Amino acid sequence: MAEKFPVSVIINGQPFSREVESRLLLADFIRQEIGLTGTHVGCEHGVCGACTILFDGAPVRSCIMLAVQADGHDLMTVEGLAESEHKLHPIQQGFWEAHGLQCGFCTPGILMTLVPFLKENPDPSEQEIREAISGNLCRCTGYQHIVQAVQKAAGLMK
Amino acid sequence: MKPAPFEYAAPATLDAALAALEEYGYGAKVLAGGQSLIPAMNFRLMQPPMLVDLNRIPALDYIEPTASGGLRIGGMARHSAVEHSPLVAARAPLLHEAMPHIAHPQIRNRGTIGGSLAHADPAAELPVITIALEARLRLQKRGSERWVDATEFFQYMFTTDIQPNEILTEIDIPPMPKGTGWAFEEFSRRKGDYALAGVAALITVGADGVCHKARLVYLNLGEVPVIAHGAQAILEGEKPHPRLAAEAARRGSEEVEPMGSVHASPEYQRHLARVLTERALIRAFGRAAHG
Numbered sequence: 001m002a003e004k005f006p007v008s009v010i011i012n013g014q015p016f017s018r019e020v021e022s023r024l025l026l027a028d029f030i031r032q033e034i035g036l037t038g039t040h041v042g043c044e045h046g047v048c049g050a051c052t053i054l055f056d057g058a059p060v061r062s063c064i065m066l067a068v069q070a071d072g073h074d075l076m077t078v079e080g081l082a083e084s085e086h087k088l089h090p091i092q093q094g095f096w097e098a099h100g101l102q103c104g105f106c107t108p109g110i111l112m113t114l115v116p117f118l119k120e121n122p123d124p125s126e127q128e129i130r131e132a133i134s135g136n137l138c139r140c141t142g143y144q145h146i147v148q149a150v151q152k153a154a155g156l157m158k
Numbered sequence: 159m160k161p162a163p164f165e166y167a168a169p170a171t172l173d174a175a176l177a178a179l180e181e182y183g184y185g186a187k188v189l190a191g192g193q194s195l196i197p198a199m200n201f202r203l204m205q206p207p208m209l210v211d212l213n214r215i216p217a218l219d220y221i222e223p224t225a226s227g228g229l230r231i232g233g234m235a236r237h238s239a240v241e242h243s244p245l246v247a248a249r250a251p252l253l254h255e256a257m258p259h260i261a262h263p264q265i266r267n268r269g270t271i272g273g274s275l276a277h278a279d280p281a282a283e284l285p286v287i288t289i290a291l292e293a294r295l296r297l298q299k300r301g302s303e304r305w306v307d308a309t310e311f312f313q314y315m316f317t318t319d320i321q322p323n324e325i326l327t328e329i330d331i332p333p334m335p336k337g338t339g340w341a342f343e344e345f346s347r348r349k350g351d352y353a354l355a356g357v358a359a360l361i362t363v364g365a366d367g368v369c370h371k372a373r374l375v376y377l378n379l380g381e382v383p384v385i386a387h388g389a390q391a392i393l394e395g396e397k398p399h400p401r402l403a404a405e406a407a408r409r410g411s412e413e414v415e416p417m418g419s420v421h422a423s424p425e426y427q428r429h430l431a432r433v434l435t436e437r438a439l440i441r442a443f444g445r446a447a448h449g
Contacts, residue, residue: 002163022166022209023159025200044160045197049264058238058267064196065268068166069213113264134349135262 005068011036012080020067027051029067030077038078038108042137049136052109053077059113078108081115091115094153095146102140110136110146118154126151161199168211172218172327175210176300179323182208188325189213190234190273193265218272218327221245227333233272233326238263240271250331252291252340252358256283259342262350272326275311278318280417281352281378283344285312288329289383290358290375296328297321305330312382335371338362339446341438344377345430347421354422355379355430357410359438361398363446369393374406374438379414379431386410389435398443407435 004019011034018033030039030053039062042050046064053062054076081089088096091111101107110133117132118124124132129150130143138146165182169175179186187206189195190213198204212218218234221243229249231240240246241257260266260274260283274284275295288295288308295306297320311319320326334340344356360373372393374386389410396402416427 003165005166021159021163023161023163023199025160025196028159045200046193046265049262052264055267059264060268061193061264064192064200066166066192066196066211068168069192069211117263131349132263135264 005071007067007071009070009072010074012076018067022066022068024067025063026053026065026067026070027062029070030062030075033067036077036079040105040108042105042109047137048106048109049113050106050109052112052136054112054115057116059116076112076115078111081111089115090156091118091150091153093156094151095149098145098149098152100141100146100149106136106138106140110138114150114153118150118157122157123154124150160202161196162202162205164199164206165208166211167209168214170214172215172298172325173300175212175215175325176298176323178208178210179325180300182210184322186210186322188276190276191236191269193261193269193273194277194279195273212325223249224330224333229329229331231271231329231331233328234270235272237261237266237269237271237274241266249333250291251334252342252360253287253331255340256287256342256358259283259344259346259353259356265350271329275308275329276318276320276326278312278316278382279352280315280381280383283342283353283356283377286356286358286375286377286383287342288331289385290360290373291331291334292373293332294330295326296330297324298327299324303327309385315381334360335362337364337446339442339444341441341445343434343438343441345434353378354419355414355416355427355434357431357434357438359435359442361393361439361442361446363398363443367397369396369398369446372406374410374435376410376414376431379416379427381415381417384414386413386435388413393439398439398446400440403436403439403443406439407432410435 040050042048051063186208189211220232247254344353356377362371372390376384389406411432416424418424
């Protein structure tokens with residue numbers, strides 16, 4: 001049996017402790033060990049951005065980090081965004097209203113990229129929005145509705 | 159699970175990390191930001207039997223001023239910390255200008271300056287910037303250390319002077335001489351993609367209005383960063399002028415060694431080298447004149 005390492009993390013405000021192999025990726029830890037399947041794995045080599053989560057408040061790609069590296073850190077996934085089942089986060093509301101997704105596979109990563117972006121840029125230009133999501137691939141929308149959704153969300157957050 | 163199994167250690171001190179490398183020998187790999195290493199391990203292109211993770215060593219993560227007016231940056235300083243550091247913006251504006259070109263914010267939040275240099279990707283920005291700035295790199299192993307000029311550090315594609323038992327712990331950036339203008343230009347198909355070509359320019363103009371020193375270094379136009387000695391010689395001893403920029407850019411584009419890829423033929427990369435050099439020089443001239 002491979003050696004196991006203890007991992008204690010806070011995810012969306014809730015503490016979790018597990019023992020994992022060193023080679024377990026953080027994205028797989030979140031999905032398979034914790035059961036939070038909102039974080040998606042697309043390319044699994046750090047290109048598509050679907051697995052983006054907040055690591056101590058900063059967006060990172062969870063498919064190119066090891067779970068063991070998260071020990072002692074504070075994470076947030078897409079499940080942590082909405083206030084309740086009935087009240088979406090303004091970014092989610094913006095995507096809902098502007099039809100910012102089709103299949104939805106890339107959406108969690110895009111939302112987690114945009115949460116800190118909109119905090120730092122409350123009134124972004126279209127160019128800034130396109131640059132902000134340049135590390136997230138979407139194969140359905142052509143990005144136009146995503147950009148409009150972000151503009152809508154920025155308005156909702158004012 | 160994507161990566162093959164490996165042993166793992168995350169020491170809390172540099173001494174412990176160096177001891178682990180010494181003890182494990184050739185197969186151990188150092189894990190810095192992991193933004194290139196972990197993808198390679200996910201593909202199983204790399205299957206290191208042992209990882210020594212530096213992420214639990216806070217002492218390697220710093221950006222400090224030096225008495226001479228330069229900077230010392232710890233190997234584990236994240237790209238995003240360097241990007242947003244007012245100290246870097248003030249003392250190494252060329253580095254500051256290049257930072258946003260490195261991949262995407264998600265990558266810059268994890269990737270480290272030491273990791274990028276040790277990885278030595280021909281398309282990476284930092285090797286070119288450290289060579290242009292004539293930085294020195296501190297390589298430590300158990301019980302000793304040595305300093306290597308960035309110019310000497312990069313040997314081949316993905317290959318540097320670093321030895322298996324060494325860690326790149328610090329980048330020492332000398333102060334920019336008075337009257338120095340700078341510019342960084344690159345072209346990529348999409349924001350954050352690897353650049354098809356790029357150039358860093360540093361131009362030092364004296365009180366007599368003459369360019370005393372020029373540095374032109376290219377990325378992704380050779381196996382390692384290419385220093386355009388011929389173009390630099392054209393610039394040195396002359397007064398900055400758009401015609402001079404065009405002439406040096408033409409010479410620089412003849413000195414590069416583009417390899418071509420599915421995204422760009424060598425001829426196109428050479429064309430980019432000329433266009434980007436001219437743009438960079440015009441901007442660097444302007445800043446030098448106002449410096």
